[in-house]
Amino acid sequence: MADLDFYSDRVQGPEPRDREELPENTRNGLVGAIVGWINLHWFAERFPEECPDGNNVCGTTVGNLLADIRALIPGIRLPLHGDHMSDIETFDLLEYAYQHISKPTRVKDHSYHKHWELRFDRKSALSEFRERVNLILARGRANYEMDTDGRIVRIGSAPVRRLVHDLRPATGDEDLDNLIRSARELYASKDPEQRQVALEKLWDGYERLKTLRDPTDKRRGTAASIEMIEPPELRKRVNEEMNALREIGNEFQIRHFEVGKPRYLTPPVTTSSPAWAIC
Structure with missing residues (x-):
């Protein structure tokens, strides 16, 4: 046909x-x-x-x-x-x-x-x-x-479909790769609860990423990862993006479910937090 x-x-x-x-x-x-x-x-x-x-x-x-x-x-x-x-x-x-x-x-x-x-x-x-x-x-x-x-x-929106399709983790850390793969599979579910779990898995992966360079200190590990970015001009921008993600995690119910916090995301909040305020 x-x-x-x-x-x-x-x-x-x-x-x-x-x-x-x-x-x-x-x-x-x-x-x-x-x-x-x-x-x-x-x-x-x-x-x-x-x-x-x-x-x-x-x-x-x-x-x-x-x-x-x-x-x-x-x-x-x-x-x-x-x-x-x-x-x-x-x-x-x-x-x-x-x-x-x-x-x-x-x-x-x-x-x-x-x-x-x-x-x-x-x-x-x-x-x-x-x-x-x-x-x-x-x-x-x-x-x-x-x-x-x-x-x-x-299938999600067109931009997200492209990102999910290209998401083929090969970080060298098996647990991180498994979290990303699990998030990719759950995101495709027609059940909104499963898609929420996908977001939580992706956030867990993001938190694990911060500890790959220094398992004993998340802030030092994050800073070490940022220092590896080339060209150096991108490091400030990545740090700003990570601070914005931290604010999203604090403001919305992704992994934490405090009373009074909305469950679903609205446009991210901009922040002027210092470089070390990543947690």
Whole structure:
């Protein structure tokens, strides 16, 4: 299946992926696509209806498929329709579908029973399914996509996506690298609580970074790290940025949860703190 090329994207550029909740049309389109694949027997390999004159698959046992969906996605209502599904249920249904689909091909006409014997190609199904899902999400400006493992992940804003994509830690400190990798994975979660944990992991990594040059004294370790920066003209700027991060950590709930502090970040506070006021 070739990518659709829309005129609006060519002349105006793609729309920003800035919607945390699925638009109604997007949700209906995603669920409608799955219903269409059910009718086209993309789930027949996992839920087969067998031909009476042999062991060949000729269709889908839809009742078994729907019973399995309802068992694994509690609360989902039938018939499947986006109008009475939440975003979470829609995402669960997409991930369920990815795990169970195979593309059918007609290989033999059973004229007596008025059906076809089917064969299946799972690899092609996964590629086409993911491509279609991501196209619908992109056109709906949804801040989500399906990754190559069939998971729905939050992609974040374009600048953050680029930073996260390029975040390949190789600091030489295994614990620091693991914290950064964990933060990168958690940031992609569609659960805001998991994204909060990602921020906390990243902050833990930042605090550990300050001690790499001197494990016994965070301030000396920070100063030693700054002195390694080249060219020297950047050292003052990095020190100012680290002071600003310290202020953010003190003002917002990142790792500490004092009463009266907001949980989510607003634009960072500028500070004139001295170079050694990093903690």
